[in-house]
Amino acid sequence: MVTAFTISLAVLYDVGAWDRWRSFSTLGQSLNAVLIMFCASMPLRYALARDFKTHRRWALRLYLMVSASLFLRAGLFLSLFLNHGPFGFKPVYIQRPFPHVPIFRPILGAPCVLEIYLRTNDRGGTPARFTMAAGFLY
Numbered sequence: 281m282v283t284a285f286t287i288s289l290a291v292l293y294d295v296g297a298w299d300r301w302r303s304f305s306t307l308g309q310s311l312n313a314v315l316i317m318f319c320a321s322m323p324l325r326y327a328l329a330r331d332f333k334t335h336r337r338w339a340l341r342l343y344l345m346v347s348a349s350l351f352l353r354a355g356l357f358l359s360l361f362l363n364h365g366p367f368g369f370k371p372v373y374i375q376r377p378f379p380h381v382p383i384f385r386p387i388l389g390a391p392c393v394l395e396i397y398l399r400t401n402d403r404g405g406t407p408a409r410f411t412m413a414a415g416f417l418y
Contacts, residue, residue: 284346285320288313309349312387316345337398344390351390 291313295306319342326335400412 281320281324281342284316284342288316288320308387312345312349315387315391316342319345340394340398341391344394345387348387348390352387 291309295310295313319338322338323335323342326332326338397412400408404412
């Protein structure tokens, strides 16, 4: 948690000091850093309060938020490796916002799926749980 929080502070400093909020990419990095810092503080809070069920939920959220940037970079470099260059983008399109939109998908997508899973696990019946399991298989 300390490492995730510290690296997120470094990302915010880097974006603020050097990139100056110029693109969707820096906005996505900053959003990810702020969410990681928030998610890193919550497991500690609930662990100190001895509420380990809530602590576990926040630890899962933190894991997914930290992994989001890894998933993004791994997917980008895998596609660059497989396609021997940018995957279908012309250099002129890089200036437009569309290539930067996938930056937000891992940041917000995985935690949303986790929330659906946690709520289904708590409140859903057997059909809802089977539906969620089938969704994971897809």
